[in-house]
Amino acid sequence: MGTERPISPEALEERELVLAAQAGDNVAFAGLVRRHQRRAYAVARAIVLSHDDAEDAVQEGFLHAFRALERFRPEQAFGAWLHRIVANAALDIARRRKVRDADELPETLSSPHRDPAESDELRARLTRALDTLGERQRAVIVLHDVEGYKHAEIGTLLGIPEGTARSDLHHARAHLRRQLSNLRSEK
Structure with missing residues (x-):
């Protein structure tokens, strides 16, 4: 008996989207964006606190993820990989912007x-x-x-x-x- 946990239908569907996106299917990548955009925004917003900067970080993060998609291993959690990219993009924006106006908290x-x-x-x-x-x-x-x-x-x-x-x-x-x-x- 193996100790492997069964993969959820959502995880299987996401893996299929990742594989299709890696094969060049832009519609599949758009599906990944839809699945993760809210959480990616929350990650970015937690770092930069500005709505505009968070949106920029999410856009930069998704663009970077798209360009690096061939290096992603489908057995990994796509969300964790993507959110780390978005967090790094947000940290880069925060570093570049030394003085910024305070925006409302969520x-x-x-x-x-x-x-x-x-x-x-x-x-x-x-x-x-x-x-x-x-x-x-x-x-x-x-x-x-x-x-x-x-x-x-x-x-x-x-x-x-x-x-x-x-x-x-x-x-x-x-x-x-x-x-x-x-x-x-x-x-």
């Missing part, structure tokens, strides 16, 4: 039990605090705390060891606590 951070004015002020302060983090720490905290990625997944996406992702998360949270420590005293 709506997933809003709380339905708060006064909207208070929520807007809190979001603005959190955005400013996040902007004081380095790109990698900001990416790690948003990927973990907002998007729900595990440390190992973050390490894979960002090309860093899992322990580094854990350490970056710890330091980013400590930094944000210091930056936002006066919130409680203002109430």
